[in-house]
Amino acid sequence: MPDFGKQILAVNGLSMVFGGLRALDRIDLDVRQGEVVALIGPNGAGKTTFFNCITGLYAPTEGDMLISPPRKDKNIRLNGLKPNLVTEQGLARTFQNIRLFQNMTVLENVMIGRHCRMSAGIAGAIFRNRATRHEEQQVVEESYVILQKIGLAQYVNDFAKNLPYGAQRRLEIARAMATDPFILLLDEPAAGMNTRETEELDDLIEKIREMEGISILLIEHDMKLVMSISDRIFVVDYGKKIAEGTPEEIKSDPAVIKAYLGEESDA
């Protein structure tokens, strides 16, 4: 196992209760710098709920979520932070069912990602002073560079809704990248993609990790993808963590096999 840097995300005993349903039951998870970590489990296991808790969309019932951004030298508690503030801290996510801004252009979608790194206010917008103009110009250029990296530059002025499916998935990643994160949370990035698109995605994730130094936490059902890119895998079922380890360890873990294939009956 390669040597990774310090721990940048640490989740301890995270629980989420909806009425009588324990969607998450004391989950522990950690991500180290430069790592690709996968979160897998059967449908309804609570993976997306886990993402929603970390990104501030849900307020978890109990547990701690801590980040220590590589650029800063302190720990920040994510509990109770609003989604936009979580993003500002450097966690960016994509969505399982694509949630692009359909009637905005591809470039504008990415520019929205940079929103929290900009500062122009109402007065700036109206008077369009030099600082604002400079900032706008810079954001347009930076966004275009991101689109080039993700391979979407040819669509720059198209509406997001007119993009092919695979390109929409990649645009979600581009938009998340624009928020300048140190960790990227990908919720089923390969869902609905064909084999070739999945391979391209594999390369893209690898590239993001290598070139940008962004760690990745992903939820995925495509086992081939998960096994090839993950450094570590966490498995959840019915809101409980049932296993964690390297892809090899997970492949042979009896609890994981039981959750995915069902128990052998004695009869």
Added chain:
Amino acid sequence: MFSIEEVKKSFLVSIWFMFLTFPIMVIRVNTIYKIVEWRWERMFYIGIGTFVISFIWRYLMRRKEMGVKKKEVGEDALPLAQRLLQNRRVSYPAIALVAVLALIYPFVFSLYQANIMITALIYVVIALGLNIVVGLAGLLDLGYVAFYAVGAYAYALLNYHFGLSFWVVLPIGAAIGALFGIILGFPVLRLRGDYLAIVTLGFGEIIRLILENWNEFSFGPSGIANIPRPSFFGIDLSLAETTRFVYFIMIGLTIFTIFVVNRLENSRIGRAWIALREDEVACQAMGIDKTKTKLTAFALGATWAGMGGVVFAAQTTFINPASFTIWESVIILCCVVLGGMGSIIGVILGALVIKLLPEYLREFSQYRMLLFGAILVIMMVFRPGGIITSVRRTYQFKGKSNRHA
């Protein structure tokens, strides 16, 4: 095209319309001679008319469907009017022509016409304000007229009690409008869509009912009279001159509004509004402060209604709560939807059409509102995106081939 099937369909349509219009078009009770007149020839006209119209209607519907198919294939051609507007060689002379017309208008046409135009321009300004809330931020506000009322009463009351002049109250009215926008914004932060519409509807009614019932404060249903018209450096103007003056104030205010709204739309804040409209959850997850974005939309939208209200009070010199009913909110919303949500030129055209059309349809007297309604329905069937649909800004990058959105 003229298959038996089609003829049969049209025939049924004409029978149906003859039946529907029978009571109002055919029967007429002559109260003087106490007899019933049967005007059968009218039934015949309606039958023939609807028969022909139904063919035209079907032809247009087919064309529209073909347009939709084209869009799906990706040949998304902008309508002719829009392509012309984007061409500078057409748009610049067009703007110049509109500017000249706007300048000579109150001198060429009568006082009555100028007054109609002032009212229409007030609606242009407040519709552009509502466009921020509904068109850009996607927050359906059915109580928008409340801010208009707030502006009008701000001028009337501040003038009555403290003798403040129009020019002093204009920015104050805008500020009070914005303040009320925020007051409405806070309780509805968590609401969206239908729920938001109902709460804003209630807010609009609350403001109207307060104005109607709090006699000590607002003089109740009898309203406030003798509100002074705008002063012109203390010079006494005749009625005609004042009207022209108000007209030019409104032209100035309209240009100011267009300028500001256009800049807001293509700014960091404008993009945040549109993102909020498109997807609230994704918008937050991308680092946009939902609270702040919603409140700025409500505040900056209400500002224009506040200003419009001040001018309205100054123009009519009399206001009472009856001018600020839910009906006005609906009309302003119509301006935005008919014109094209999010499109500045569209909203301007929408407001002009909605305020001017009923005036020029007066010749048709009793059929005026019927025709107006029919035009709205036809518009929405054939151009659901409004007169001018909004176009997003495109960017060019050196050495790259770009396709247009």
